[in-house]
Amino acid sequence: MYHNPTKAKMRTPSQLSSRWIAMLCLVTILCSLFTLGVAVKEHDFKKCHQSGFCKRNRAYADNAIAQGSSWEAPYKIPSELAEFKDGQFHATILKTIDNQGTTVKLPLTVSFLKSGTARVTVDEQRRIEKDIELRNNSPARKERYNEAEKWAIVGGLTVDTDAKVASEGKAGMRIQYGPNFSFEADIKYEPYSIEFKRDGVSQLKLNDRGLMNMEHWRPKIEKPAPEENEAKEGGEGEKKEEEPVEVAPTEDESTWWEETFGGNTDSKPRGPESVALDITFFGYEHVYGIPEHTGPMSLKETRGGEGNHAEPYRLYNSDVFEYILDSPMTLYGAIPLMQAQRKDSTVGVFWLNAAETWIDITKAKESKNPLSLGSGAKTNTHTHWISEAGLMDVFVFLGPTPHDITKNYGELTGTTAMPQEFSIGYHQCRWNYISDDDVKEVDRKMDRYKIPYDVIWLDIEYTDDRKYFTWDYDMFKDPMSMGQHLDVHGRKLVVIIDPHIKNAGSYPVSDELKSKGLAVKNKEGKDFDGWCWPGSSLWVDCFNPAAIEWWKTLFTYDRFKGTMENTWIWNDMNEPSVFNGPEVTMPKDNIHHEGWEHRDVHNLNGLTFHNATFHALVSRKKGEERRPFILTRSFYAGSQRLGAMWTGDNQASWEYLGAATAMVLNQGISGFPFAGADVGGFFGNPEPDLQSRWFQAGAFYPFFRGHAHIDARRREPFMLSEPHRSIVTAALRLRYALLPAWYTAFYQANQDGSPIVRPMYWTHPSQESGFGIDDQFFVGSTGLLVKPVVEKDKVTQDIFIPDDEVYYDYFTYNKVSTSKGKQVTVQAPLETIPILMRGGHIFPRRDIPRRSAQLMRFDDYTLVVVLGKNGKAEGELYVDDGESFDYEKGQYIHRAFKLDGSVLTSTDAEGRDIKSIKEGDWLKRMNDVAVDKIIVVGAPSSWANKKEVQLESEGQKSTVKLEYFKADSSRGAFAVLGRVGAKIGADWSIDLS
Numbered sequence: 001m002y003h004n005p006t007k008a009k010m011r012t013p014s015q016l017s018s019r020w021i022a023m024l025c026l027v028t029i030l031c032s033l034f035t036l037g038v039a040v041k042e043h044d045f046k047k048c049h050q051s052g053f054c055k056r057n058r059a060y061a062d063n064a065i066a067q068g069s070s071w072e073a074p075y076k077i078p079s080e081l082a083e084f085k086d087g088q089f090h091a092t093i094l095k096t097i098d099n100q101g102t103t104v105k106l107p108l109t110v111s112f113l114k115s116g117t118a119r120v121t122v123d124e125q126r127r128i129e130k131d132i133e134l135r136n137n138s139p140a141r142k143e144r145y146n147e148a149e150k151w152a153i154v155g156g157l158t159v160d161t162d163a164k165v166a167s168e169g170k171a172g173m174r175i176q177y178g179p180n181f182s183f184e185a186d187i188k189y190e191p192y193s194i195e196f197k198r199d200g201v202s203q204l205k206l207n208d209r210g211l212m213n214m215e216h217w218r219p220k221i222e223k224p225a226p227e228e229n230e231a232k233e234g235g236e237g238e239k240k241e242e243e244p245v246e247v248a249p250t251e252d253e254s255t256w257w258e259e260t261f262g263g264n265t266d267s268k269p270r271g272p273e274s275v276a277l278d279i280t281f282f283g284y285e286h287v288y289g290i291p292e293h294t295g296p297m298s299l300k301e302t303r304g305g306e307g308n309h310a311e312p313y314r315l316y317n318s319d320v321f322e323y324i325l326d327s328p329m330t331l332y333g334a335i336p337l338m339q340a341q342r343k344d345s346t347v348g349v350f351w352l353n354a355a356e357t358w359i360d361i362t363k364a365k366e367s368k369n370p371l372s373l374g375s376g377a378k379t380n381t382h383t384h385w386i387s388e389a390g391l392m393d394v395f396v397f398l399g400p401t402p403h404d405i406t407k408n409y410g411e412l413t414g415t416t417a418m419p420q421e422f423s424i425g426y427h428q429c430r431w432n433y434i435s436d437d438d439v440k441e442v443d444r445k446m447d448r449y450k451i452p453y454d455v456i457w458l459d460i461e462y463t464d465d466r467k468y469f470t471w472d473y474d475m476f477k478d479p480m481s482m483g484q485h486l487d488v489h490g491r492k493l494v495v496i497i498d499p500h501i502k503n504a505g506s507y508p509v510s511d512e513l514k515s516k517g518l519a520v521k522n523k524e525g526k527d528f529d530g531w532c533w534p535g536s537s538l539w540v541d542c543f544n545p546a547a548i549e550w551w552k553t554l555f556t557y558d559r560f561k562g563t564m565e566n567t568w569i570w571n572d573m574n575e576p577s578v579f580n581g582p583e584v585t586m587p588k589d590n591i592h593h594e595g596w597e598h599r600d601v602h603n604l605n606g607l608t609f610h611n612a613t614f615h616a617l618v619s620r621k622k623g624e625e626r627r628p629f630i631l632t633r634s635f636y637a638g639s640q641r642l643g644a645m646w647t648g649d650n651q652a653s654w655e656y657l658g659a660a661t662a663m664v665l666n667q668g669i670s671g672f673p674f675a676g677a678d679v680g681g682f683f684g685n686p687e688p689d690l691q692s693r694w695f696q697a698g699a700f701y702p703f704f705r706g707h708a709h710i711d712a713r714r715r716e717p718f719m720l721s722e723p724h725r726s727i728v729t730a731a732l733r734l735r736y737a738l739l740p741a742w743y744t745a746f747y748q749a750n751q752d753g754s755p756i757v758r759p760m761y762w763t764h765p766s767q768e769s770g771f772g773i774d775d776q777f778f779v780g781s782t783g784l785l786v787k788p789v790v791e792k793d794k795v796t797q798d799i800f801i802p803d804d805e806v807y808y809d810y811f812t813y814n815k816v817s818t819s820k821g822k823q824v825t826v827q828a829p830l831e832t833i834p835i836l837m838r839g840g841h842i843f844p845r846r847d848i849p850r851r852s853a854q855l856m857r858f859d860d861y862t863l864v865v866v867l868g869k870n871g872k873a874e875g876e877l878y879v880d881d882g883e884s885f886d887y888e889k890g891q892y893i894h895r896a897f898k899l900d901g902s903v904l905t906s907t908d909a910e911g912r913d914i915k916s917i918k919e920g921d922w923l924k925r926m927n928d929v930a931v932d933k934i935i936v937v938g939a940p941s942s943w944a945n946k947k948e949v950q951l952e953s954e955g956q957k958s959t960v961k962l963e964y965f966k967a968d969s970s971r972g973a974f975a976v977l978g979r980v981g982a983k984i985g986a987d988w989s990i991d992l993s
Helices: 018-033 051-069 148-152 227-230 404-414 436-448 479-488 508-515 545-553 598-618 656-668 686-697 722-738 739-752 921-925
Strands: 081-085 088-094 104-112 118-122 164-169 172-177 183-189 193-200 201-206 257-261 265-266 275-281 286-289 311-313 337-342 345-351 357-364 380-387 391-398 424-430 455-457 492-496 500-502 528-534 535-539 567-571 631-632 644-646 704-706 777-779 784-786 796-801 807-809 822-827 835-840 840-846 861-866 873-882 892-900 904-910 930-939 948-953 956-965 974-983 989-990
Touching: 051 275, 051 357, 088 183, 104 172, 104 183, 104 275, 148 598, 183 227, 193 345, 201 345, 201 391, 275 391, 286 380, 337 404, 345 404, 424 722, 436 479, 479 492, 479 567, 500 508, 500 840, 508 535, 545 598, 567 598, 598 631, 598 704, 656 686, 656 904, 686 704, 686 722, 722 739, 739 777, 739 840, 739 873, 840 892, 861 873, 861 892, 892 956, 948 974
Parallel strands: 424 455, 424 704, 455 492, 492 567, 567 631, 631 644, 840 873, 861 930
Antiparallel strands: 081 088, 088 104, 104 118, 118 391, 164 172, 172 183, 183 193, 193 201, 201 275, 257 265, 275 380, 286 337, 311 357, 337 345, 345 391, 357 380, 500 535, 528 535, 777 784, 784 835, 796 822, 807 835, 840 861, 873 892, 892 904, 904 989, 930 974, 948 956, 948 989, 956 974
8 A cells, every 4th residue: 555645634724733733844854855655666676687686696597508508507416415315305515616626515405295295495504504704793693594484384394205216326316206106306416406207207497507506605805905006007006916705707796795776775794695596397388476466477588578578577575656567576475486387287386485586487499308398398488586595495396287286385385264254245445534434424325325345444544643553533533433333234344554663752552662672673783763654663573473472462452442343454564665765665684583684584574464463363352263354465475374465556547457357366376365456446536437347357356345545536336426336336246146156265265275266277277278368267166257347448358268168148148159269259338247157067146135244144045057068067155154263163064066967966065964063053043044046057948847846855855946948049048946945054955857
């Protein structure tokens, strides 16, 4: 969220107190001292050539590639220093650093995990032993940062002791592992590389082109000042010999010891310590992932050329004002997971490093070893990963399916937290609702116009002078009354809490933060003071367990007065955003808990703050065990365990609407599917058509929130004139009708890491023509294929059909006429969302319009059955109380629906004996919830004369009315069964013969 700090609250002159005059003066001074977000543009953020370690490693790569076959990579493993034991390969890589054969020891461990994932870790012996000297009296740690695992990894590290050596010798070792020993790691010693194979076919290789570069520690040799006669004669006098410094011919020493950008100097007390590695994907033309960036989901090349980028993709979480489209430029979050896709095969790598990272991508049509590629392979994708600090820590996934990659990645970093059900409804937000009366009035008007929503949000203006955990009691006179008003209607309140704490006396939060020593430190070990919305600010160091414990105390209801059980939290600005810092963030030589430099942990910062808030909400009242809802802007691998994210400060334009779908899809395949974009655009004023189309698209984002800048006109849905108000309302009602399907998709994501909205390559990995498509998607396993309209004045839509199954229009049941791999053009006037239903699926709905998700909790269900070409269909429903953690104790309903032949059944999806489950209060209430109606699309003509069918449930038989509607020239036949009356949680069957 970008804010304009010069914007005062809307008050009359008589209300403008002296404190606000002082604040305005402060802002004026602030604006004269540094450039604020208003002026932040692309040039305020580094390009690779302005980032010393990126420039050095790109030059290293250029030198190696230019030498071709004569290049000798300086990394080798002596065979006597290699061994394999109990599922792990251990060795020492020796890096040769000069012509005399001097070497640096780099311990290597390759772990083969039970999941079939391999982990390759390289460290530096001298740093492990802390045998280095720090410059500038720095209090920083001497090791390479080795704690990213502590924050990102939660499981999946059990070593597979069945992994075995297939062959070994002085040249290397080949290890077999994974399912049926179908995976291989071929480790070469000289030069060091690891080639990974599946079923004997090469998939990817580490250090394939010899671009690995691990900058070892070396002392800084201070060069003597030139002697007087040298200075006079332009340096032509005799030069004093210096102690030689270990420098490879292609290395540039100018940024080893300090680096300046934008008026800020980074002191670099450990000197150069970057890690870089090239990874080649053999026969893979498409690679995806490494969010967060704008642009196509299938990543572009980064070394120039028509349609390509000239810069590497950058991962360095930053507050980027008005981010540009189709760019490798860094954004707010970082997930260093990349997947590669070719026909019927997916592989991936996870680069576990929390420091600033750059990734080059190039593609080549030729191959060094065509015989290793398998039939049909044409393109190799070469990637070059470069991080400023830390370990070289790479996880390798060999698939073979997209589902295997997301599942194995989920085992490592965790899956999406099971959300509260309200959080997948609609969220109404702007910067800012100005008072508690304003909030109540918006709530009333949403009801007056029968527009459903679940959450209303408060931005920073609700606070007293930008001090979090306080209220501006002039405007929010009775926040408890506001919360209670919303609660009556089943609605929630979200308030913003950012990581910067106003550095002011008599502010208890600031006073405690300083007295307890829990703030991030500067390079001298003193509390770091920077500028953000409150002006002078301190930052909570959430890497410190003591800081998390203190943070938890601030959220208790008696401490954070004015909040109640329906109050939840928004964590913004947590990259962290520092207005006067380098690249609008924190200096890299700041110090965190246990002496780690900020450069080591930067991309983790947002996750640690998100994590602290998660634990605070879980513990804010004893005995109140409810799932938290927290939105974060900054994230890393593992953030999916904690809440939702959004794509940041977009603009109200058709181009940004179009870009949002690919960004949301990329989040999903990268393990963080609870994602959305600001509906309507944060900056600017969307025209009614754009706002309408954006609500239609947003109704299919996993996280669905409308948001607007303080300078944007009010644009709540009820403010639209007709027909746009009705169009937006219809989109919102569709979202609410499909909430059971959405909640089931979230459950699937929680169980195995599956994306909630799924791109074509993920659902159809055999259909190559779909691999580059990122503007349409399936919703979970429902078979609903959605392609939002994102272009002005467009009234048709072309939808790619990935298979030979039958498809129907969601609204009309019109049958689609096309073939596999082709597009079909459907009508899409402004009031229509292009949605197709794929044959062979069953999905649940709730069709009674309500004001909020909470008010729908005990409504009956409709099942939509879409027959496949083979006359069959299946689907599922997952439902729990949508609030507590009781689902972990078996308090949920999980049904599998199946139509096979002439019998439609509902059974427990997990084979549980439902009668043996002890019912809690929620399960007891669900005994009154039934299947009200079943719609069968594509119903066979043999049903035409049926008037009723037989239902059997819980030992009882009854009849259900059936109404049949014949097909016409465009519409498929369908049948409606109702009132069915079978309990949603019970086993039942319907005989349709």
